Amino acid sequence: xGRGTPIKRETAEKTTLLxxxxxxxxxxxxxxxxxxxxxxxxxVCPQEAITISPAELAEGRVSKAPRVDVEPAKCSxxxxxxxxxxxxxxxxxxxxxxxxxxxxxxxxxxxxRTMVVDQAACQATTDTAYVDNCPTGAxxxxxxxxxxxxxxxxxxxxxxxxxxxxxxxxxVEGPRGAFTVTKPYKGRxxxxxxxxxxxxxxxxxVCPTHxxxxxxxxxxxxxxxxLFCGACENVCPVEGAVSITRTGFVHDYIQSGAWVRAVxxxxxxxxxxxxxxxxxQDKRRKAVLGSLLLxxxxxxxxxxx
Numbered sequence: 001x002g003r004g005t006p007i008k009r010e011t012a013e014k015t016t017l018l019x020x021x022x023x024x025x026x027x028x029x030x031x032x033x034x035x036x037x038x039x040x041x042x043x044v045c046p047q048e049a050i051t052i053s054p055a056e057l058a059e060g061r062v063s064k065a066p067r068v069d070v071e072p073a074k075c076s077x078x079x080x081x082x083x084x085x086x087x088x089x090x091x092x093x094x095x096x097x098x099x100x101x102x103x104x105x106x107x108x109x110x111x112x113r114t115m116v117v118d119q120a121a122c123q124a125t126t127d128t129a130y131v132d133n134c135p136t137g138a139x140x141x142x143x144x145x146x147x148x149x150x151x152x153x154x155x156x157x158x159x160x161x162x163x164x165x166x167x168x169x170x171x172v173e174g175p176r177g178a179f180t181v182t183k184p185y186k187g188r189x190x191x192x193x194x195x196x197x198x199x200x201x202x203x204x205x206v207c208p209t210h211x212x213x214x215x216x217x218x219x220x221x222x223x224x225x226x227l228f229c230g231a232c233e234n235v236c237p238v239e240g241a242v243s244i245t246r247t248g249f250v251h252d253y254i255q256s257g258a259w260v261r262a263v264x265x266x267x268x269x270x271x272x273x274x275x276x277x278x279x280x281q282d283k284r285r286k287a288v289l290g291s292l293l294l295x296x297x298x299x300x301x302x303x304x305x
Contacts, residue, residue: 006072017072026077027093030068034089036208037066038229041081041090044262049074050081055235060200062235077101080262083108086185086227087136087165087208107258109251111184113166115159121178126151130174135210138164167209167225186248187228191221195241203232203242212242 007018013033019026042050049071056064068089079100082090092100102108122141128151131139138160144153157178159170171179191203191212201214211225212232221242230244246267 006075008070008072015068015070017070017075017077019077025095028070028075028077028079028082029091029093030070031089031091032065032067034087035066035068036087036089036206036229036231037234038086038208038231039066039234040084040086040229040266041068043265044080044084046078046080046258046261047074047076049076055202055206057200057202057235057237060197060202062202062205065206066231066234079103080108080258083111084262084266086229088162102258106254107256108262109249109254109259112182112250112252113161113164113184114180114182115161115164115166116180117157117159118178118180119155119157121175122154122157125175126154127175128154130170130178133173134164134170135167135208136163136165139170165208165227167211167227169209169225172224182250183227184250185228185246186250187226187244187246189221189223189226189228189245190243191219191232192241193218193220195238197238200237202235202237206231206235 004019004021007020009016009018013031015030015032017026017028019028037052037055039052042052051069051071053067053069055062055066077092079092079102082092082100083103091098094101100108103110128141128143131141131143140156140158140160141154142156143151144155146152159179166181166183168181168183171181189211196219201219204210204212204214204219208229208231209225209227211223211227212219212221214220226244228244228246230246232242233244236242248267249263
C-alpha cells in the first residue's frame, strides 16, 4: 500500500479513514452513534463516496439504525459532509488539528451555529428541566440542593458546542432569556398522523432533537425544534406521512461553485420561491435564487442559502 492510500478502519461505533502523506495526515471519522441517518452527507458528496444503508424496522420501532459507509478510493477528504452534518457525526482531523478543507479554502461557508448563555437569567430560577431535556446532553450546570433534594441554586451553566446541535429547545423551554440560539437550517416539516401505521414510532426513534414524540397512541411533531434533516422521512414506512422541505441555510458569506452545487442538491428552490410569493416575477425570482445560491447579505450580517 503506497503513501497517501486511504486506510479504512471500522468498529461498531465508528468508521475512520486515514490518509498518511508526507506533509499532511488526514483522519476522517464517522461516529455512528451520533449519526441520525439524514442522508445529507450522501446527497452532498461530490465524489459519491458515501452511501447509507436503510434502517430496519420491527413492530414499528427501528431495530437497526441506518449506517454510513465510505468508499476509501472515492473519498477526496474535502469535508463537505463534515461542514453540513447536523449532529456533528462527522469530523476531520488534519495533522492533529480539526480542519474542514472546503471551509478553509473558502469554497464552503461556515454554517452559523451560535449559542449564548445568560448566566443571570439561569440563576434567577431553580428550574433545571432544560438541562435534562437537552436531546444531546450538551447543557451542564452546577446545581445546589437542600437536604430534601430540592434545587436551591443554579450556577455555571455551560453548553458543549461539540455536542450542541442548535435545536433551540433550551431557548424555548428554558428560563426566559437564558439562551439565545441560531439554528443554521431552514425549512418546513409536516406530519400527518392519520397516515401513520398503528404503533409505529420509527420517526421518533431517529429524530435527533426529539421534535417528534410518541405518546403510546400516535406520533406528534413540534417543528420549532426540527433541523429539517429528513431522517424521519427516510425511515418512515408510509409515503407522505412525514414530509421535510429544506429551504436554506444560515451561513457566512461565500461565493463558490462548490457551494452552489451543494445547495442545488439540498435546497428546494420551488418551495423557497413559493414561500416568498414571487412566482412569475422573473427579476425578483433571479434575485432570490442569487441569494439562495450565493448567500447575499441579510440585515443581520449573516446570509441564507
